[in-house]
Amino acid sequence: MRKAVKKKKTSSKKSSLKKTAQKSLNLQIGENIWPAERDVLFRPDRLKYVRKLIKDQGCVFCFAAKNEPSFETLCVHQTKYSMVVLNKFPYNSGHILVLPKRHCGSLLDLNQAEYEDLMSLVKEAMGALNSVYEPGGINLGLNHGAVAGAGIPDHLHFHMIPRWSGDLNFFPLVADTKVVIESLETSFDRLVGYFKTHKG
Numbered sequence: 001m002r003k004a005v006k007k008k009k010t011s012s013k014k015s016s017l018k019k020t021a022q023k024s025l026n027l028q029i030g031e032n033i034w035p036a037e038r039d040v041l042f043r044p045d046r047l048k049y050v051r052k053l054i055k056d057q058g059c060v061f062c063f064a065a066k067n068e069p070s071f072e073t074l075c076v077h078q079t080k081y082s083m084v085v086l087n088k089f090p091y092n093s094g095h096i097l098v099l100p101k102r103h104c105g106s107l108l109d110l111n112q113a114e115y116e117d118l119m120s121l122v123k124e125a126m127g128a129l130n131s132v133y134e135p136g137g138i139n140l141g142l143n144h145g146a147v148a149g150a151g152i153p154d155h156l157h158f159h160m161i162p163r164w165s166g167d168l169n170f171f172p173l174v175a176d177t178k179v180v181i182e183s184l185e186t187s188f189d190r191l192v193g194y195f196k197t198h199k200g
């Protein structure tokens with residue numbers, strides 16, 4: 001009986017040692033794992049980036065073309081074959097993109113109906129910028145191909161940028177000078193409002 005108890009005690013001691021060893025191992029594993037997890041958990045900006053990398057949503061313009069105009073896609077207006085999208089990283093207030101709905105990287109590959117619809121929308125969008133922003137001038141440009149500077153070369157897009165006299169002061173030498181760029185939300189509301197009231 002005594003022997004049995006002693007054996008039980010030894011066994012319990014062994015089990016306890018095993019548990020401590022396991023705990024220590026878990027801690028070691030934890031220490032190895034946590035720094036990486038912490039890095040993600042406490043840096044939401046990085047988490048977004050990681051998610052973006054994992055979840056490839058494909059062409060942002062095609063996604064906009066497949067959906068109704070919304071702030072999520074930054075699309076403010078659509079016609080049969082074309083659309084107007086806000087530039088997510090505007091050079092100036094009211095910086096828009098005018099582009100075909102179809103995923104196409106070359107102007108030469110558009111059929112006649114798509115081309116005419118696109119050019120008609122370029123004109124309409126220029127009218128929209130003039131009316132909403134009353135700029136002194138407008139830059140209209142197409143970076144045709146990656147070598148020419150296209151950010152999304154496989155889905156062609158015209159840039160249209162309202163310009164005002166003196167707006168090149170992005171890096172002001174005078175400390176008090178401040179450049180204010182309209183928020184994307186405001187640009188979205190103003191341009192959606194324009195296209196809703198000026199159909200065709």
Ligand SMILES: [Zn+2]
Nearest residue numbers: 059062103155
């Ligand atoms: Zn596309």
